[in-house]
Amino acid sequence: MSRLVVGPFNRVEGDLEIKLDVRDGAVTAAYVNSPLYRGFEQILIGKAPSDALIYTPRICGICSVSQLLAAAKALAKA
Amino acid sequence: MAVEKISQEKLKLLWLQSGGCGGCTLSLFGADAPDLFSALELTRIEVLSHPSMSEIGGRSLNGLLTRLREGQIPLDILCIEGALLRGPKGSGRFHLQAGTGIPMMTVIADLARAAHYVLAVGSCAAYGGVTAAGDNVTEACGLSFEGRDSGGLLGPSFRSGSGLPVINISGCPVHPGWVTEMMMQLSLGQLDASDLDQFGRPRFFADHLVHHGCTRNEFYEYKASAAAPGQLGCMMENLGCIGTQVHGDCNIRLWNGEGSCVRGGYPCIGCTEPTFGERDHPYLETPKRGGIPVGLPTDMPKAWFVALASLAKAATPERLKRNAQSEIIAVTPGEAQGKK
Numbered sequence: 425m426s427r428l429v430v431g432p433f434n435r436v437e438g439d440l441e442i443k444l445d446v447r448d449g450a451v452t453a454a455y456v457n458s459p460l461y462r463g464f465e466q467i468l469i470g471k472a473p474s475d476a477l478i479y480t481p482r483i484c485g486i487c488s489v490s491q492l493l494a495a496a497k498a499l500a501k502a
Numbered sequence: 503m504a505v506e507k508i509s510q511e512k513l514k515l516l517w518l519q520s521g522g523c524g525g526c527t528l529s530l531f532g533a534d535a536p537d538l539f540s541a542l543e544l545t546r547i548e549v550l551s552h553p554s555m556s557e558i559g560g561r562s563l564n565g566l567l568t569r570l571r572e573g574q575i576p577l578d579i580l581c582i583e584g585a586l587l588r589g590p591k592g593s594g595r596f597h598l599q600a601g602t603g604i605p606m607m608t609v610i611a612d613l614a615r616a617a618h619y620v621l622a623v624g625s626c627a628a629y630g631g632v633t634a635a636g637d638n639v640t641e642a643c644g645l646s647f648e649g650r651d652s653g654g655l656l657g658p659s660f661r662s663g664s665g666l667p668v669i670n671i672s673g674c675p676v677h678p679g680w681v682t683e684m685m686m687q688l689s690l691g692q693l694d695a696s697d698l699d700q701f702g703r704p705r706f707f708a709d710h711l712v713h714h715g716c717t718r719n720e721f722y723e724y725k726a727s728a729a730a731p732g733q734l735g736c737m738m739e740n741l742g743c744i745g746t747q748v749h750g751d752c753n754i755r756l757w758n759g760e761g762s763c764v765r766g767g768y769p770c771i772g773c774t775e776p777t778f779g780e781r782d783h784p785y786l787e788t789p790k791r792g793g794i795p796v797g798l799p800t801d802m803p804k805a806w807f808v809a810l811a812s813l814a815k816a817a818t819p820e821r822l823k824r825n826a827q828s829e830i831i832a833v834t835p836g837e838a839q840g841k842k
Contacts, residue, residue, distance in 0.1 A: 431600025434559045441600035459598040460606075462521050462587070467636035472784035478771055482632045482674065485525025 425452070431459075473499055513545070513578040513689060516570060516613070517552040517623075520597050520606045521633040521642050522584025525675040526624035527554050533678035534759060541682040545689035547579065564602055571612050579688060580617035580662075582610055582645055585626040585633035586655040589641035596640045607655055610645075614656055618663040619688055620645065621671060623681060625778050628670035628702065630654075635779040644670070647701065650776045666695060670702035674773035679755055680707050701776050703749065712745035712762075712770045713799075715753030722746075724818040725811045726826035731786070732767060735826025739795055742786045743769030746799045750774045 431441035439460040445453040467479055480495040481488035530538060551558050551566060570577045586607045587596040594605025614620050622645045625631035629649055634642040644654040646668040652658040661667060671680050684704055687693045699708045721736035728735035737743035748770050752762045763770055771785050772778055783789040789796045798807045821833040
């Protein structure tokens with residue numbers, strides 16, 4: 425059995441690494457790992473609720489509008 | 503300071519990302535007049551690898567990085583997007599380069615030492631930015647700054663091969679024009695240390711304030727203030743806008759051809775500043791002491807500002823007073839009184 429480690433990957437937001445176990449030319453197991461931790465989940469602790477409108481769109485540059493809308497809806501409901 | 507000119511060959515650019523959201527790349531893709539690919543052609547810049555533009559990945563990318571690090575291929579321009587993650591406990595293991603297990607901060611620091619120019623693209627790469635906010639559990643910092651303090655990953659005395667410090671194109675995100683304009687300056691070999699401000703920002707945008715060109719200027723003059731989001735008045739007194747203090751040409755250059763945060767009804771939150779990411783008050787509220795906003799324009803004596811503001815408030819035309827707290831123009835300007 426051999427193990428292939430694949431990465432860095434392009435055109436994905438955030439980092440991705442894939443490990444493949446290969447036996448007789450067939451993949452027997454695949455492991456997906458994200459080797460980047462930004463700690464974003466903890467940034468809003470202790471901040472004013474309205475600050476969510478500044479921080480949440482910066483979770484991701486691709487889906488920033490969705491993140492912001494979700495935060496705005498959550499604030500409107502609260 | 504004399505900066506060594508680089509040859510007429512194509513400039514080789516490498517772009518890497520670390521602790522960020524990729525939003526600066528997305529913003530750069532929105533470049534117009536010229537668009538990004540025309541800008542690259544005009545400036546004779548060859549992109550060796552960019553995470554969103556290039557096919558190269560995996561082992562071939564790692565092989566390229568090794569050749570660049572060892573000087574087998576000249577690295578003219580190194581662009582870094584995203585903060586550098588030094589945690590946990592200085593190990594850098596919060597961001598390991600996929601496929602190699604090497605801390606990204608090490609990969610980046612080694613390449614920075616081999617590069618002719620180093621560009622921090624966005625406030626995260628420049629100063630730590632939003633990634634360093636809160637308790638900063640990832641020990642995030644910028645390439646050569648940590649907030650307002652010089653240092654960061656590469657240390658305060660870092661100079662790239664050109665003799666220049668890290669060029670901090672701050673912003674959250676960057677304006678695409680700030681990046682393409684810097685590419686032009688670099689390709690002409692015309693950038694020297696006096697073109698950067700004390701925080702390493704290109705002065706072509708950092709010598710301006712966001713306030714310059716603000717379309718709410720008439721409301722500002724009379725301190726006719728919006729009381730709630732969506733209203734037309736000046737957002738400084740109540741809604742947290744700090745555009746009078748923040749460095750940027752957002753209202754002169756404009757975004758996406760025609761807009762800006764304040765033109766969209768959103769207060770300036772100071773995204774180009776080294777302190778962006780942490781503030782001692784809620785972003786969308788103006789802290790006040792004795793009814794007077796804290797954080798007035800920085801180069802004006804407070805007493806004068808207060809006196810001027812009181813006078814302006816007393817003189818505010820009814821039109822501005824009413825429009826300031828309306829979502830649409832409630833009172834239109836009167837007839838111009840010129841020569842009949």
